[in-house]
Amino acid sequence: MRKPPIDYIARTRAQYEALGYRPYAWVENHEPPAFVKPRKPAREWKVGLVASGGIYALGQPAFHFKDDLSFRAIATDTPVEALRITHFAYDLTDARQDPNVVLPLEPLRRRVEAGEIGSLGPWAYTFMGGIYSSRKVRDVLAPAIADRLVNDEVDVALMVPV
Numbered sequence: 001m002r003k004p005p006i007d008y009i010a011r012t013r014a015q016y017e018a019l020g021y022r023p024y025a026w027v028e029n030h031e032p033p034a035f036v037k038p039r040k041p042a043r044e045w046k047v048g049l050v051a052s053g054g055i056y057a058l059g060q061p062a063f064h065f066k067d068d069l070s071f072r073a074i075a076t077d078t079p080v081e082a083l084r085i086t087h088f089a090y091d092l093t094d095a096r097q098d099p100n101v102v103l104p105l106e107p108l109r110r111r112v113e114a115g116e117i118g119s120l121g122p123w124a125y126t127f128m129g130g131i132y133s134s135r136k137v138r139d140v141l142a143p144a145i146a147d148r149l150v151n152d153e154v155d156v157a158l159m160v161p162v
Helices: 008-018 093-097 105-113 134-151
Strands: 046-051 055-057 072-075 083-085 119-126 156-160
Touching: 046 105, 046 134, 055 072, 105 119, 119 134
Parallel strands: 046 119, 046 156
Antiparallel strands: 055 083, 072 119
């Protein structure tokens, strides 16, 4: 029997109220994102992959708590059968049956084989979403992952939120 979806916004508001905190301040971005249009065709892109579904590879430590700011680097040639998933805020049934729904490695590999994109970066970066502190994500987690993507020399990054 599947659990119903979690109303994350209502749950967060209720948790903050129960703990006596002021209402949770949702992130409001007032400036446009610093996206850059790629200068070469998709068939030449080196694609990076970032996902928030709590995915890790066999042998790596699992994510353990809701404000875990760590991330995992998973080699993009890792077999899907070697992927594991843990997360506190969504039903993991489908993701555990087919990790591609939260970390689409096989679909991206097929795009490379078909010549639709040039290549994948060497690593996919994963973390456990649901981090309550947007400041910590902005100041700690996001820059760490961005630095890794720059070092991997990717042209574009596919962001897969869960």
